[in-house]
Amino acid sequence: MTVPWPSRPAQVPVLALGDVLLVTLQGELLDTAAEQLQQDIAQRVARSGATGVVIDISGVDIVDSFLGRVLAEIAANARLMAARTVLAGMRPAVAMTLVELGLTLPGLATALDVERALELLSGHPLAAVPSDPGKEDT
Amino acid sequence: MTVPWPSRPAQVPVLALGDVLLVTLQGELLDTAAEQLQQDIAQRVARSGATGVVIDISGVDIVDSFLGRVLAEIAANARLMAARTVLAGMRPAVAMTLVELGLTLPGLATALDVERALELLSGHPLAAVPSDPGKEDT
Numbered sequence: 001m002t003v004p005w006p007s008r009p010a011q012v013p014v015l016a017l018g019d020v021l022l023v024t025l026q027g028e029l030l031d032t033a034a035e036q037l038q039q040d041i042a043q044r045v046a047r048s049g050a051t052g053v054v055i056d057i058s059g060v061d062i063v064d065s066f067l068g069r070v071l072a073e074i075a076a077n078a079r080l081m082a083a084r085t086v087l088a089g090m091r092p093a094v095a096m097t098l099v100e101l102g103l104t105l106p107g108l109a110t111a112l113d114v115e116r117a118l119e120l121l122s123g124h125p126l127a128a129v130p131s132d133p134g135k136e137d138t
Numbered sequence: 139m140t141v142p143w144p145s146r147p148a149q150v151p152v153l154a155l156g157d158v159l160l161v162t163l164q165g166e167l168l169d170t171a172a173e174q175l176q177q178d179i180a181q182r183v184a185r186s187g188a189t190g191v192v193i194d195i196s197g198v199d200i201v202d203s204f205l206g207r208v209l210a211e212i213a214a215n216a217r218l219m220a221a222r223t224v225l226a227g228m229r230p231a232v233a234m235t236l237v238e239l240g241l242t243l244p245g246l247a248t249a250l251d252v253e254r255a256l257e258l259l260s261g262h263p264l265a266a267v268p269s270d271p272g273k274e275d276t
Contacts, residue, residue, distance in 0.1 A: 013162060013197035013227065015252045017155070022252075024151060024162040059151035089151065114153045114160075 012037045014044050020052040020121055021045065021083075022114065026059040034070045041074055045081045052121035053078045056114050058089030068103045075108050084109065088117040150175045152182050158190040158259055159183065159221075160252065164197040172208045179212055183219045190259035191216045194252050196227030206241045213246050224248065226255040 012033055015022045021044055023037065041053060055071065057063065063071075075085035086109045098104065111117035150171055153160040159182055161175065179191060193209060195201065201209075213223035224247045236242065249255035 011197060012164060013194060015162065015194060015196070015227075017253060017256070022160075024153065024164075026150060026162075026164050056151060056153060058153070059149060089153075115155060118155070 011040070014040050016044070016048060016050070017118070019050055020054055020118060021048070021050045022054045022056065024056045024059065028062070029060075029067055029070065031066075034066075038070065038074055038077065042077045042081065045078055045083045050083050052118075053083055053085040054111075054114055054117040054121070055085065055087050056089045056117075057087060057094070058091065058113070061091065061094065063090075063094050063098055063103070065101070065103060068098070068105055071105065071108060084121060086111050086117040086120055088112070088114045149178075152178050154182070154186060154188070155256070157188055158192055158256060159186070159188045160192045160194065162194045162197065166200070167198075167205055167208065169204075172204075176208065176212055176215065180215045180219065183216055183221045188221050190256075191221055191223040192249075192252055192255040192259070193223065193225050194227045194255075195225060195232070196229065196251070199229070199232065201228075201232050201236055201241070203239070203241060206236070206243055209243065209246060222247065222259060224255040224258055226250070226252045 012023060012025060012029070014037075015024075021041060023041065029037070044050065045053065053074065055074065060067070071085075071087060078085045087105065088111045090110065109120065111120050150161060150163060150167070152175075153162075159179060161179065167175070182188065183191065191212065193212065198205070209223075209225060216223045225243065226249045228248065247258065249258050
């Protein structure tokens, strides 16, 4: 499928890792990119039968109400198609800001990093406990 | 580590997946971000003992000589620390442009997507074809 790309693409790639789709958000997510991403994930889940979606936001420094809504909608869409969504890699500062703003992202499972998110989705019981004392990334 | 982030962060996250580090490049990579990324990957390989680095460029529409050099340097660094680098997800249009420009990225193994790159690094024989198996960039 060849589509003409703008000089600076708005698209966020959706990677497949086995039964899980991985999305790495970086910097700011613009409106058009967010909409495209929601469509992409929904289509990829439908097409591939993915059972999980991991959204890594370790490269995101600001989660506002817009992004919070986008994430919630992605998770809701995925769930309607039998896939679970896990939000991975939130920075401490982002978490604190979210709580201050009252945006606690209900309905979104979280994991400290992508590896733990994948373990969570694969059913490991101890996979994603946020309070897990600081383990160095292996 | 809490550092003040500019409104649009230059940092590209480096994700750990088992023994492999995964980097998803999106849009344009600026000079500062490229330098930071090289340092990050080198440090992460050293710290974690990762045996492979997968760089996904499915979200990249332009690979120029600068990015080509950055990728080659990342691969060279990683190899010196006993990790293999695989470039994943290159778009057909990008590949064609690179060949036209004579930038064939010697020394960089390639795979069609991240999943195949991971298989390549885990030693599956049919996973992917290194772009130039014998040729080292020395």
